Amino acid sequence: MKSCLIIAGEKSGEEHAMTFLPSLKEGASDIHFYGVGGSQMKESGVELLYELKDFSTWGVTEAIRKVPFYYKAYRHLIDEVKKRETKVAILIDFQTFNLKLAMKLEKLGVKVLYYVAPQAWVWKEWRTKYLQQSVDTLFCILPFEKKWFMDRGVSKAITIEHPLLKKTKPLLKDFTRRCVDFKNEEFNLLLLPGSRRFEIEFMLPEFIKAVRNLKEKYNFNLTIVKASSVDNELFSRFEDEFDKIYRDDQLDEALKEADFSFATSGTVNLSLALYGVPSVISYDLNLLNTFIAENIVKYKGFVSIPNLILGHDVYPELLGDAFGHYNLERKAKELFENKERYEFVINELKKVKELTEGEDIEISQYLIDKLKQAYPEG
Numbered sequence: 001m002k003s004c005l006i007i008a009g010e011k012s013g014e015e016h017a018m019t020f021l022p023s024l025k026e027g028a029s030d031i032h033f034y035g036v037g038g039s040q041m042k043e044s045g046v047e048l049l050y051e052l053k054d055f056s057t058w059g060v061t062e063a064i065r066k067v068p069f070y071y072k073a074y075r076h077l078i079d080e081v082k083k084r085e086t087k088v089a090i091l092i093d094f095q096t097f098n099l100k101l102a103m104k105l106e107k108l109g110v111k112v113l114y115y116v117a118p119q120a121w122v123w124k125e126w127r128t129k130y131l132q133q134s135v136d137t138l139f140c141i142l143p144f145e146k147k148w149f150m151d152r153g154v155s156k157a158i159t160i161e162h163p164l165l166k167k168t169k170p171l172l173k174d175f176t177r178r179c180v181d182f183k184n185e186e187f188n189l190l191l192l193p194g195s196r197r198f199e200i201e202f203m204l205p206e207f208i209k210a211v212r213n214l215k216e217k218y219n220f221n222l223t224i225v226k227a228s229s230v231d232n233e234l235f236s237r238f239e240d241e242f243d244k245i246y247r248d249d250q251l252d253e254a255l256k257e258a259d260f261s262f263a264t265s266g267t268v269n270l271s272l273a274l275y276g277v278p279s280v281i282s283y284d285l286n287l288l289n290t291f292i293a294e295n296i297v298k299y300k301g302f303v304s305i306p307n308l309i310l311g312h313d314v315y316p317e318l319l320g321d322a323f324g325h326y327n328l329e330r331k332a333k334e335l336f337e338n339k340e341r342y343e344f345v346i347n348e349l350k351k352v353k354e355l356t357e358g359e360d361i362e363i364s365q366y367l368i369d370k371l372k373q374a375y376p377e378g
Contacts, residue, residue, distance in 0.1 A: 001032050001084065002030055002031050002032065002087075002371075002375045003031065003032045003033070003034060003084045003085075003086045003087075004028075004031050004032070004033050004034075004086065004088045004089065004090060004371060005034060005035045005077065005080075005081055005086050005088070005089040005090070005105075005110075006021075006033050006034070006035040006036075006037065006041075006046060006089070006090045006091075006092070007035050007036045007037075007077075007089070007090070007091045007092060007094065007097075007098055007101065008035075008036060008037045008038070008041065008052065008092045008093075008094070009036055009052070009055045009092075009093070009094030009097055009098070010052070010055075010093065010094055011038060011052060011195070011229075012093065012266075012267045013037075013092040013093045013094055013116070014037050014038040014040055014041055014052060015040075015163070015164075015167075015267075016092055016093065016115065016116060016163040017037065017041060017090075017092055017115075018040050018041070018044070019163040019166045019167055019363075020163075020363045020364045020367065021033075021041065021044050021046070022044060023364035023365075024364045024367050024368060025044065025045060027364060027365070027368040028367075028368050028371045028372075030375075031371055031375070032047065033045065033046045033047065034046065034047035034048070034049060034080070034084075035047075035048070035049060035050075035077070036048065036049065036050045036051075036052070036055050036073075036077075037051075037052055038051070038052035038053070039052075049076065049077065049080065050073055054069075055073070070097055074097070074100065074101060074104075077101065078101075078104055078105075078108075081105065081108060081110060082108065086110060087109070087110060087111060087374040087375060088110065088111045088113065088370060088371055088374045088375075089101075089102075089105050089110050089111070089112050089113065090113045090115055090367065091112060091113070091114050091115065092115045092116055093115070093116040093118075095118035095119065095127075098114070098118075099118055099127060099130060099131070099134075102114060102130075102131075102134040102135055103130055103133070103134045105134070106133065106134035106135075111136045111370060111373075111374050112134055112135045112136055113135075113136055113137050113139070113367065113370060114131070114135045114137065114138050114139065115139045116139060116141055116163075117131075117138050117139065117140045117141070117142075117145050117149060117157070118131070125152065128149060128152040128153060128154050129153065131149070131154050132153050132154045132155065132156070135154075135156060136156060136370070137156050137157075137158060137366075137370070138154055138156055138157040138158070139157075139158060139160050139363070140157055140158065140159045140160070141159075141160060141161075141162045141163065141356070141358070142162075142305070142308060142309060142356075143159065143309060143355045143356070143358075144308075144311075145157070145159070146158065146159045158359060158361060159358045159359050160358040160359065160361055160363055161356065161357050161358040161361075161363070162270065162356035162357075162358065164267065164270050164271060164274070164356075165270075165274065165353065165356045165357065166363075168252070168271065168274050168275075169353075171252050172274060172275070172353070175256060175275070177275070177276035177277075177346065178259070179343075179346070180259045180260075180342075181339075182218060182259075182260070182335070182336035182337075182342070183218070183336060183337065185219070186219045186220060186221065187218075187219075187220045187221075187259040187260065188220060188221050188223055188257050188258050188259045188260075189211060189214075189220045189221070189222055189223070189258070189259070189260050189261070189262070190223045190224070190225070190254055190255070190257075190258035190260070190261040190262075190263075190277070191204070191207050191211070191222070191223070191224040191225075191261070191262050191263075192224075192225055192261055192262070192263035192264060192268050192272075193207055193224070193262075193264055194227065194264035194266065195227040195229050195230065195248070195266075196229075196230070197230050197231070197234065199264050200227070200230050200234040200235070201234060202284040203264050203282065203283075203284060203323075204234070204235070204238065206282075206284075206323065206324055206325045206328065207262045207325075207328065208238055208241060209325035210262065210325040210326075210328035210329045210332070211241070211262070212241075213325065213329050214329055214332060214333075218336060220259075220260075221243040221244065222241055222242050222243055223242060223243060223244040223245070223246065223254060223257070223258065224242050224244075224245055224246065225246045225247075225248055225250070225251055225254050226245055226246065226247065226248065227248050228247065228248050228249075229248075251268070251271065252271075252275075255271055255272065255275040255277055256275060258275075258277050259277070259278075260277065260278050260279065260332065260335070260336075261277050261278070261279040261280075262279070262280055262282065262328055262332075263279050263280070263281055263282070264281075264282060264283060265281050265282065265283040265303050265304055265317070265319070267305070269281055269304040269305050269306055269315065270305040270306060270352070270356075272306070272315075273305070273306035273309075273314075273315075273349050273352040274352060274353055274356075276346055276349045276350065277349075278315075278335055278342065278345045278346065278349075279315050280315065280316045280318060280328055280331045280332060281303070281304040281307075281315045281316065281317050281318070282317070282318040282319070282323045282328065283303070283318075283319050283320070283323060284320070284323045302317065303317055303319065304317055306349065306352055309352055309355050309356065310348055310351060310352065310355070314345055314348045314349065316331040316334075318331065
């Protein structure tokens with residue numbers, strides 16, 4: 001049987017996969033897809049050897065605890081590739097595991113299509129030489145990445161439309177961002193505290209403290225997107241604070257109605273930018289991860305995708321010790337009280353869509369062509 005391995009080790013990876021998987025399966029109907037993913041991939045017909053809920057992790061400390069699991073999964077996947085005589089693999093983000101897997105797959109003669117380039121520009125620049133050796137195509141989703149990788153010898157890099165833009169573009173077609181006078185008008189303030197339990201535990205209480213203090217001066221409706229992946233008990237003690245609560249599948253509706261946001265760092269930051277929502281981006285780190293970030297990872301640049309794309313701090317970033325209700329309030333007031341700053345942010349965010357459109361490549365067709373090359377008719 002003709003087969004293709006596909007690895008989406010995190011929820012964001014599955015979301016990326018779903019932007020091309022339905023068209024890919026339709027155009028390559030004779031290919032059996034198997035690997036790692038979540039419920040959406042399973043419903044689309046991918047045979048899951050590992051469920052996303054067991055595979056995903058966050059931070060160095062949690063990853064260290066799961067090393068035995070990952071090593072066992074790595075060996076199992078390699079055995080399946082050999083048994084099924086698989087000739088193509090689509091590896092999506094999840095860089096530490098997928099890069100090691102790519103190096104082994106290349107030695108087995110498997111064509112590796114690496115979707116969402118590893119963030120080697122953050123740390124471990126030496127990974128670029130292994131990418132050149134093992135990857136047939138490296139798909140970059142940030143505008144500066146292709147040049148960065150090619151300057152370091154990765155000749156097979158191409159820039160594609162960011163998967164989130166591909167998903168969001170139809171919803172943006174008739175949408176216009178309204179301008180707000182925060183000092184004199186009622187507005188909507190949206191909280192996006194994250195989708196992991198520890199994010200809600202650490203981020204949400206500080207968000208709430210900040211908005212309570214801001215309520216003394218500004219007139220706003222408070223809304224929140226509540227992640228279905230997290231126990232309701234983490235939200236229930238604050239439910240009376242909110243004028244409206246959105247489910248996570250209502251994120252786009254929430255973003256359209258929001259005028260400002262406090263948000264946890266993550267992929268959702270790009271969604272905020274595409275919808276033109278001024279925001280403060282935050283993240284609280286535990287002590288060990290903070291130590292590693294400051295002493296082992298030498299990257300000192302931006303963490304939010306919009307700032308990375310634009311090359312400057314359109315979104316204030318409050319990370320580690322800088323995170324807290326006082327700084328959240330301070331950064332919000334800087335925007336609320338400064339009309340010029342507000343207009344600058346709105347105009348800068350309009351540039352994000354254009355910068356994430358990538359080259360003129362239809363990703364599904366590109367992948368179909370690669371599969372046909374690997375499995376020629378007859």
